[in-house]
Amino acid sequence: MKTIGVLTGGGDCPGLNAAIRAVVRAGIRKDCETLGIRNGWQGLIDGDVEPLTDFSVSGILPKGGTILGTSRTNPLKEVRDFQKIQQNMKKFGLHAIVVVGGDGTLAAARDVAEKGIPIIGIPKTIDNDIVGTDASIGFDTAVTTVTEAIDRLHTTAESHHRIIVVEVMGRDVGWIAIMAGIAGGADEILIPEVHFTMEEVCKNLMARYEAGKKFSIVVIAEGAHREDIGLPPVPDHIRDECGHEKFVGVGNLLGKEIERRMGVETRVTILGHVQRGGSPTPYDRVLATRFGVAAVQLIQEGKFGTMVALDGYRIRSVPLRDAVSRQKTVDAGFYELAKLVIGGRK
Missing domain, CATH: 3.40.50.460 (Phosphofructokinase domain)
Known part of the structure; x- marks a missing residue:
């Protein structure tokens, strides 16, 4: 049986709990145990974890925020912090970590993955600024x-x-x-x-x-x-x-x-x-669920150092290094479209 860790980092947004729930339930179907890591990267440094079961994620689908808590901790700011991460991976028998976060959290995930920790990323940010995915958890809400x-x-x-x-x-x-x-x-x-x-x-x-x-x-x-x-x-x-x-x-x-x-x-x-804040829209609940299930599948396939992404309607994976290489900005063409319909001055 594999043991999966899941953490949420950076700013909160609606849909995080739906992603956590999906990781836990998909993990159960794949004969995996899931440990929730409290307060983002800080929890992995401190070894602050809790077992997540089907019972513990019941009812959290419509709940805003994150039941695991979050932080903006940089896991590589201090050498000893990364050493603690390595120690806690062994201590809790963690085979992989699912990191749910925005550009800052996923940039840290890329760096941690490049140091040998098995990581799968899930994009969440209301800003929708992560490249490689058409949408991120929380944006629609x-x-x-x-x-x-x-x-x-x-x-x-x-x-x-x-x-x-x-x-x-x-x-x-x-x-x-x-x-x-x-x-x-x-x-x-x-x-x-x-x-x-x-x-x-x-x-x-x-x-x-x-x-x-x-x-x-x-x-x-x-x-x-x-x-x-x-x-x-x-x-x-x-x-x-x-x-x-x-x-x-x-x-x-x-x-x-x-x-x-x-x-x-x-x-x-x-x-x-x-x-x-508040409850996620149906779209965000479904997107987060699909992302969580896909993350577990990538763990099963050993495709670490990647992020799940939405491509049209299809879920795919992209390398973390590509996902955080730049920000996804509003392009000039889309802004020009907006200008054609706003104002009503003529």
Whole structure:
């Protein structure tokens, strides 16, 4: 009997528990025991594990977050940490580790795999920025949540003749903003991949106003370029330990500038972590289930150092090194498509 470890790392998102459940249940069918590793890589370093049975994963399919907990621990930051991982692999008789994570967690998985630890990756991130897979766990739920929020904001914007700015997640890529913006009928969509000017944004919004449309919805990704609004780069003292900007609300800054330039009442809604919480959509539940089952199959086949991926409707595997080689960004063609349908200025 093989023993499989499963861990979830990085930010939480809906669908993680569905993936854990699938690994456990597929493992049982393949005569494998599954150990849950608590709090991401930190649990593998500390040897903090728990047996996962069919009973322990019952009822978790619709539950958001992760029953195993998560962390952003770098397993290779200290030499002794990797040595502890090696020791715990032997101690618990682990034949392979299923790592469910985003680009940071999977980059660590690639590095750990290259040091000889049998790893299978499962992509999860609401940003949908992992190359090699058409979708990641959590993305569909996030887009659905944002779309529903935009639908609700439309009614108050129209009733009060306001401009409403909606800030959504997206540090380096604008997949949530553009997909939810199209689905929700936004009038402007501002993403990190495309530079914009305040003159252009206000011109487009004023054209709607002059055409008799006295309200607008502007969707902006949190990582949209501050300099486009006329603000300086973020100083080091408001960055986190990884050098990432600590976001202070680019939506608020945009809203104030729109109101100042146009003289139209502008309100701002920052959705924040509500985009990552709650129950996964049916799509994410099924995707996570398929990924979990495929991960167990790859273990059976000994195809380590790979990540399960969605290719159209088919599940396949890709090398981890390819999956984290770059970010999957919104391409110019897709953004041009969005521009054809947003705004309604003519």
